[in-house]
Amino acid sequence: xxxxxxxxxxxxxxxxxxxxxxxxxxxxxxxxxxxxxxxxxxxxxxxxxxxxxxxxxxxxxxxxxxxxxxxxxxxxxxxxxxxxxxxxxxxxxxxxxxxxxxxxxxxxxxxxxxxxxxxxxxxxxxxxxxxxxxxxxxxxxxxxxxxxxxxxxxxxxxxxxxxxxxxxxxxxxxxxxxxxxxxxxxxxxxxxxxxxxxxxxxxxxxxxxxxxxxxxxxxxxxxxxxxxxxxxxxxxxxxxxxxxxxxxxxxxxxxxxxxxxxxxxxxxxxxxxxxxxxxxxxxxxxxxxxxxxxxxxxxxxxxxxxxxxxxxxxxxxxxxxxxxxxxxxxxxxxxxxxxxxxxxxxxxxxxxxxxxxxxxxxxxxxxxxxxxxxxxxxxxxxxxxxxxxxxxxxxxxxxxxxxxxxxxxxxxxxxxxxxxxxxxxxxxxxxxxxxxxxxxxxxxxxxxxxxxxxxxxxx
Amino acid sequence: xxxxxxxxxxxxxxxxxxxxxxxxxxxxxxxxxxxxxxxxxxxxxxxxxxxxxxxxxxxxxxxxxxxxxxxxxxxxxxxxxxxxxxxxxxxxxxxxxxxxxxxxxxxxxxxxxxxxxxxxxxxxxxxxxxxxxxxxxxxxxxxxxxxxxxxxxxxxxxxxxxxxxxxxxxxxxxxxxxxxxxxxxxxxxxxxxxxxxxxxxxxxxxxxxxxxxxxxxxxxxxxxxxxxxxxxxxxxxx
Ligand SMILES: Nc1ncnc2c1ncn2[C@@H]1O[C@H](COP(=O)(O)OP(=O)(O)OP(=O)(O)O)[C@@H](O)[C@H]1O
Ligand SMILES: [Mg+2]
Numbered sequence: 001x002x003x004x005x006x007x008x009x010x011x012x013x014x015x016x017x018x019x020x021x022x023x024x025x026x027x028x029x030x031x032x033x034x035x036x037x038x039x040x041x042x043x044x045x046x047x048x049x050x051x052x053x054x055x056x057x058x059x060x061x062x063x064x065x066x067x068x069x070x071x072x073x074x075x076x077x078x079x080x081x082x083x084x085x086x087x088x089x090x091x092x093x094x095x096x097x098x099x100x101x102x103x104x105x106x107x108x109x110x111x112x113x114x115x116x117x118x119x120x121x122x123x124x125x126x127x128x129x130x131x132x133x134x135x136x137x138x139x140x141x142x143x144x145x146x147x148x149x150x151x152x153x154x155x156x157x158x159x160x161x162x163x164x165x166x167x168x169x170x171x172x173x174x175x176x177x178x179x180x181x182x183x184x185x186x187x188x189x190x191x192x193x194x195x196x197x198x199x200x201x202x203x204x205x206x207x208x209x210x211x212x213x214x215x216x217x218x219x220x221x222x223x224x225x226x227x228x229x230x231x232x233x234x235x236x237x238x239x240x241x242x243x244x245x246x247x248x249x250x251x252x253x254x255x256x257x258x259x260x261x262x263x264x265x266x267x268x269x270x271x272x273x274x275x276x277x278x279x280x281x282x283x284x285x286x287x288x289x290x291x292x293x294x295x296x297x298x299x300x301x302x303x304x305x306x307x308x309x310x311x312x313x314x315x316x317x318x319x320x321x322x323x324x325x326x327x328x329x330x331x332x333x334x335x336x337x338x339x340x341x342x343x344x345x346x347x348x349x350x351x352x353x354x355x356x357x358x359x360x361x362x363x364x365x366x367x368x369x370x371x372x373x374x375x376x377x378x379x380x381x382x383x384x385x386x387x388x389x390x391x392x393x394x395x396x397x398x399x400x401x402x403x404x405x406x407x408x409x410x411x412x413x414x415x416x417x418x419x420x421x422x423x424x425x426x427x428x429x430x431x432x433x434x435x436x437x438x439x440x441x442x443x444x445x446x447x448x449x450x451x452x453x454x455x456x457x458x459x
Numbered sequence: 460x461x462x463x464x465x466x467x468x469x470x471x472x473x474x475x476x477x478x479x480x481x482x483x484x485x486x487x488x489x490x491x492x493x494x495x496x497x498x499x500x501x502x503x504x505x506x507x508x509x510x511x512x513x514x515x516x517x518x519x520x521x522x523x524x525x526x527x528x529x530x531x532x533x534x535x536x537x538x539x540x541x542x543x544x545x546x547x548x549x550x551x552x553x554x555x556x557x558x559x560x561x562x563x564x565x566x567x568x569x570x571x572x573x574x575x576x577x578x579x580x581x582x583x584x585x586x587x588x589x590x591x592x593x594x595x596x597x598x599x600x601x602x603x604x605x606x607x608x609x610x611x612x613x614x615x616x617x618x619x620x621x622x623x624x625x626x627x628x629x630x631x632x633x634x635x636x637x638x639x640x641x642x643x644x645x646x647x648x649x650x651x652x653x654x655x656x657x658x659x660x661x662x663x664x665x666x667x668x669x670x671x672x673x674x675x676x677x678x679x680x681x682x683x684x685x686x687x688x689x690x691x692x693x694x695x696x697x
Contacts, residue, residue, distance in 0.1 A: 008570045019558060369554045372515055373617070374543020374571040376536045453516045456554060 030348030031395030039403025042424035045334025061323035128217025145192030356443035368455025388440020396432030468521035496671035547618030
């Protein structure tokens, strides 16, 4: 019975709206514009924040750098990475056993000259790694050629890929693929050229890079990367700059018995027990970085057999702070635009309230009559509330379509990235319904409080 | 059983600083199934009394019992329900909804009924009544397209749609020619006779009042002394 009454009241409200379609649609226009603005703002905001996140990821914000621990002797510590505690197996284990880690690659660093014909250059990064490095860095597109392979890593092949800066500095723009560059008197065949990536968050040129299999760098170039990492062991910083120094054996610190050059070329060292400088890993998503850090820490402590009281023999760095700053800037902008759009929605709501008040005054006699023949205050309240909410919801629906259309148009015309957001659609439906209820309530309440006999006499 | 019982009803309007006493102590009782005519000079307070009887307005003082229940103790919602279910009101100035068809106007009280009535039933019931007041061919016209008398008949149909036990009609024949007026009165008599609906109507016309079983005169806010019952034949000798 109640249900019947409610249904009839809703129908009455719809009829009243149909009786004055122009006014109803003009009133709804305020809501249409408001909701469309909200949708457009949300979609542009989300689009740009997705783009920014992608940029951040591109700059390595999802990356975690696992470094070896600190060497200490006689109370003097030498800084992160001075003791070699990480092994390539650690890298493999991290990839296999940490669910929050998407990919991981071992890194052996070197810093030395790269020579091609009569040019030489010292790249910022000479990394010995695996093909996974590019997956970690989300850098899988190559400008030319291809990345070296896993079997290159296994065989310690003398191949490398280089970044755009090296191409510019050494090759003067000609294609380097198939050419040979020398690193510490060892010839590397260039098999690929990386695509351009630009500066990282520190402002370092990420294209100033040479990548080679880590086995090659480890055994053929550095012997031990302690020359670069452990300053206490390295006698002179300039010793690596001049490749001629290689002729003097005192700087090379070898773990294994020396082999002749021929021996070395013919039988690469079997990889059995060795150390690497760093492990670069990437988390599955930006949000999972802390989880990944926890999982890696636990795994490495287990693998390194550390007692609970012993400190970590490695440390993990991430870029969270920096990327947070970047994404918070974009969300600040989005929120700013969104609040402007919300204000227009409120203006639309005030428009509804205004029209409803006029309509209540105009229909005072009708209200009086309805009350005289048995409408209760709450029936009248419901009727006017439904009118307002229907106007708002219809306006909201049209506004959503309009907003989507506009954001598609913006993507098409201005090439701004936009992203359809279900949350935006749901929230604008909710917001327009609540605008209807909030701004429709006062006029409806006023109508419901009329005295039937006075309302009937109203001129 | 007394359908209506009024005890010392006073109604005073306040216009600015001035008090306008309209009803000055009306006591009256009407039985179930009576047909009463209310007569009196213009401005004597007939419409005011009708509004109180119809539970639209509340007296300044005095008690009003409808079916034994005192109205002033009822909540606004209960009074609305009472108006909807028990009382049919024909207003002096019709009060039809503009830009709404005759049919919809007649159905209107069913919007607020608690009866679980379907749309088809509602429409059917309304059409019956519209036919009965002779407006079958005008069911889809709007009030502005009707004559005064036709509008009055729509108002009567609307008052009857909920099968009220009390029908209050404020000058229902004021705008009708004598022929239509006879028809409307015949209908009232029939309703009164067959369905036992209690009818109170206001009129200035003694020929109309003659159809009633009882005439109440109201003058200067009190019931006049010439309150009498006409003979069984329904004829009143004046
Ligand atoms: N809302 C009001 N405010 C002030 N005075 C009113 C109000 N309504 C009615 N009156 C006064 O009450 C008196 C009675 O009015 P009422 O409408 O009851 O007369 P009536 O007997 O129905 O007259 P008629 O036969 O012309 O319809 C009139 O003098 C009128 O001026
Ligand atoms: Mg009157």
